[in-house]
Amino acid sequence: MAESRNDCLAAWMDEHGMSARELSDAVNEAIRELTGHLGSTTERTVFRWLSGENRWPHERQRRALQAVTGRTATALGFVPRGNRKPNPAPPLEDPVHRRRFCGTATGSAVAFAMPLISASSRPARVGTSDVVRLRDHVENLVALDAKRGGHTALERSALAGASEALGLQRKSTTQRVRQRLFAVASDFTATAAWSLIDAGQLDDAGKHLDRALTLAGMARDTEMIMQVWNLRAMLARQQGEYAEAIAASQAAQATTVARRSPLHTSLAHARAAIGLAHQGDHRAALRSLGRAEDALDKADAHAPRATWIAFYGPAEFYSITAIVRDVVGHPAEAEAASHRALAALPQSYRRNRAHTTTRLALAQLHQGDVEQACATSGEVFTIMAGDPLPGRMRRNLGDFQRELITLAPASHLAHEWTDRYRTEWSTRGHCSR
Incomplete structure (x- = not known):
């Protein structure tokens, strides 16, 4: 039977920004936590999973994959031996609904305020599986924000997550994992800032964004840097600091991710248009709005995107257009x-x-x-x-x-x-x- 590419696994890796080498390392670390012995999964093994050449990993790898991803082997697109047809891919869901809640999924902010990883379960060596686990917690907080809006309990939980990521970063790990932990800490901190912005509590939001930008710089994560500048532009506009809002939007335009991604370019120009409109430079505002529309037309609506920018598309662009035009x-x-x-x-x-x-x-x-x-x-x-x-x-x-x-x-x-x-x-x- 012809091999069938494992699109479910590929989609999960794209969503989490994980390469084949990083997934193999994470699986091997998870096997060590489960059995006491480091696994032997290689980058080539992951490529065989993705291509469909290996459609059913052995039991230890399946258990490790579930520990790393939080999904069963069949949910990741693998097919038990003897099955003629692969399980159909799960239907696409709204980005907010796709994010998983921890525990019983009560949506309680109290649950997120608890330590993300208990002290007794922390491994001596930190790996990619820890990064994935922390990223899932970020998405849990984003989902809670989508449900309840910004509030200080969410801010505290996000800052606790940042502290957890930085604590793990100080443990023995590779340079790549260390940088990813800095990026996760930045994401948590930016989430805390956004919670305050949405709640209308603006005084401390800038301090969180300063910290998030520093962490993103240490992570060398241009996606996170762009996210922080986007939030800085929103905060400055709400504070009536329109020149700062424009400058933050221009800094977002200058990021590497904005230079290579039409979607990010569009958002940065749209933010600039709002600042320019409020500052009174109406002609420049409409020019920026036009650039944002042109860039959005070039963006691939089906390409994988980071969680923080999942909100941006035609609907958000029209909403921003309404603000600028008014x-x-x-x-x-x-x-x-x-x-x-x-x-x-x-x-x-x-x-x-x-x-x-x-x-x-x-x-x-x-x-x-x-x-x-x-x-x-x-x-x-x-x-x-x-x-x-x-x-x-x-x-x-x-x-x-x-x-x-x-x-x-x-x-x-x-x-x-x-x-x-x-x-x-x-x-x-x-x-x-």
């Missing part, structure tokens, strides 16, 4: 872009939908359609029903309220909306800390 005084174009963003957003992206709906309401308000704007902004509370409103969302709604009162101070609609806003604020406006 700020430069084109509310009709902003309204159209908001509708395009909402049409492109997956239903599971509730917070993105709520943010974009707020921007749509502002665009309608800026066109003088007070009744429609109030109706649209009220949908935000329906979209977020049952969940607290993160700090950024509360700030956006506050902006809408202030502009509504400014543009229509005597309108009964403005008074009705304000009364509802106060009610929603008092009953569930604040994320738990």
Whole structure:
């Protein structure tokens, strides 16, 4: 029977940025932890798995693969001997749903505040399997953020993860693993910063980003460096430091990953467009927006991408377009872009939908359609029903309220909306800390 490439294993390796050599090393280390003897898996073995030449590893390797990846051999695309057909690849899922929770998956921040690896189970030598385990914890926190929004308990858990990664980095390991641990520590620290940004607690976010950038530099990880500059641009804009936001976006454009990836290039130009629009350089803002659109058109939508940038695509670009167009005084174009963003957003992206709906309401308000704007902004509370409103969302709604009162101070609609806003604020406006 013709050999069948193992796309499931290849997809897992792409998602985790792991080479064949690194996977073989991780499997051998896992075998040593399981049996007391270092495994003999080679880079050639992994290539045979990927090509389908070896469709069912021996038992020790299967157990080690499960320890490294958290997936069974069949979930990784391997086929037990005697099966004529390989198991079909699992259906693609939303990036948030694809991430695994630890333990019972309760989503509790308390679970993430616990040590990631117990002291008694830490191996004397650190390997790639430890990096994979820590990366999974980062993704768990990202999934928790997607569910609950930014909050200080998540920040504390992320900082605990960074401390764990740095503690392992000091143990005996290879230079490559050491750099990967620095990268994971940077990712944890950037996650802590983002949690504060989303919660609207901006004072300490910059300190975390400074630390994340230092760790990313030590890791020589251009993807992480780009992630930090992206967050720095977002933080600076929220602080009203538009020149800094533009400079951070330009630093993101200069990273190696942005120079080689149209997707990253597009995001960096889109961030610059927002900063330029707020600074008042409208012509430059629209030029940057055009560059972002051109680059996004060249990006491969099906190419593997890092978790942090999984959110960016046509829907997010249209949402950013709505912001830029509204700020430069084109509310009709902003309204159209908001509708395009909402049409492109997956239903599971509730917070993105709520943010974009707020921007749509502002665009309608800026066109003088007070009744429609109030109706649209009220949908935000329906979209977020049952969940607290993160700090950024509360700030956006506050902006809408202030502009509504400014543009229509005597309108009964403005008074009705304000009364509802106060009610929603008092009953569930604040994320738990």
